[in-house]
Amino acid sequence: MDKYNLLDCTLRDGGYINQWDFKDQAIVDMIRNLIEAGLDFIEVGYLNNQGKLGNSTQFTSIEKIQEYLPQDRKDSVLLAMADVQQFTAADLTEYTGNSIDGIRVVFYKYQIEEAMELAKAVKEKGYKLFMQPMVTIDYSIDEYAELVHKIAELNPYAVSIVDSFGYMLKEDFRKYFKILDNLLEKDAVVGFHSHNNMNLAFITAQDILEYNTSRRIVIDSSLYGMGRGAGNMNTELIANYYNMTLGHKYNIKIILDMISKYIMPIYQQRAWGYSPYLFITALYHCHPNYASYLLEEYNVSVSDFERFIHTIPTEMKTKCRKPYVLEMWERFAAR
């Protein structure tokens, strides 16, 4: 395994765009092609007790995922994500080597306890354990150190710094990285998951590729940046940047062919990407769905949206449900 690695999360994080409705054939092809293109890690979807039984990357079980995986994975490590609210420890089956290799446990700050329980089960069942504490910047340095201490006891395979709302500066990433670097075992990987609301993802990614560290690093990305709001780091961009600066490793042609065949048809139905509305959500440290939900229902100017966002109470900035957003807007518009 190289020092710097890429993790494609199209089938998982990109799934927010198409409700994870990827066709069975597309799932099989994309996993095979991502392996072929040289992606180091591939996140194939969610584990979800309420998932679907076909044509979806919301998988109901680890055994179900196995049906989509090729025999030969080359050097790629295959992963699924488990949200503490969607998948229970009791449903984890033993690692066999025939399905996924690892599980990414994702959780909010108020879910640490449940996350630790699920994480423990992931380790016990023999999987590589990835810990994904969302909105990392919401943890003070002390809180984060405390969290990492707890996580370190489980001897995780990787821990990610997660910029859920897309306003973390590279200096912020460095700060959290330092804590991870100090507290984790030497062989633990540090991951980076970012969003593009301020177009900062690529800046951070290239900064990470220049860290003066011997620790192994993994950067999340998705094809054409497919993902909520302004989207994720683009796999084609970071893979090509890697090739240009560190030596040829990833097959860009295969990546472009996947975008052509599987991603462009989705993009043409429902585009993602940077917009001034998403910039404003990041500027005021709000969930990007404040923009997405509102613009699904109303035609709101950038200026009005900027004035609206000011009215969101601090404690509601990270909690964003559609009825609340629309209610807030109606109250704002009536003023």
Next chain:
Amino acid sequence: MDKYNLLDCTLRDGGYINQWDFKDQAIVDMIRNLIEAGLDFIEVGYLNNQGKLGNSTQFTSIEKIQEYLPQDRKDSVLLAMADVQQFTAADLTEYTGNSIDGIRVVFYKYQIEEAMELAKAVKEKGYKLFMQPMVTIDYSIDEYAELVHKIAELNPYAVSIVDSFGYMLKEDFRKYFKILDNLLEKDAVVGFHSHNNMNLAFITAQDILEYNTSRRIVIDSSLYGMGRGAGNMNTELIANYYNMTLGHKYNIKIILDMISKYIMPIYQQRAWGYSPYLFITALYHCHPNYASYLLEEYNVSVSDFERFIHTIPTEMKTKCRKPYVLEMWERFAAR
């Protein structure tokens, strides 16, 4: 003047999107608001002998521009661009202090001689001289040093490094910067003009803000990145990045209000921004119009476009006229 400065070029480089058809009132408002927002330099349009007499930022004369400018410019320096093929030295009138303060002379490698002549006239008439050699990366280090020697003799106010096709790495910028830093007078400004075809513009911009140099720097950007292909560096992003990292200087609210009022209506008519097609043009060092012209006429998949771009002869990569592109495509499609 601060060490780091921003230059908004929406009315000039953004004009490629709407054929420079900005309404008179929009031009007046935008210049006033860009001054109000604290932009250090504002490029208000082109000087063009064949320009229009109203509702356009293709101005026929320096006196014509004066009609759009406010009395109070605060600390902003106002500029127009002159393309050696569109504006002749003979039409330059004396600097009065009532119209623009400086002129950006833009030219291709094969136009150096004409550019030097126009540049000399710009200086003689009393304007700040900005030199903009396009596709800077097309100059070898030796060729570039020779060019800069020539330019230095004119004692220019600023010289820009121009990434016309959007594939220059920050390391490339550093290389050309070093030559400028060595050969220009201490008080000459170095400028950076970039495009987003590989989303590298922002990476370079933040790198520049960390250069270990006492030289003054100016970074070009446009509102919402308005510009050809994947567009320019976004003014709102770089201005906010400056505020976050170097201290508050630019008024983001005014910038967003301009985007809301003047830029969004244009964007809704004809969107710009990153796409895999533009990434491919940059990957193969081609003019982004190979994608734009082709997609105006044909529905071409990303994969087919990637195979097509391979067939462009090296000497034609930077020369891109629409009939040629369509002819090349028809030949490719018939194979």
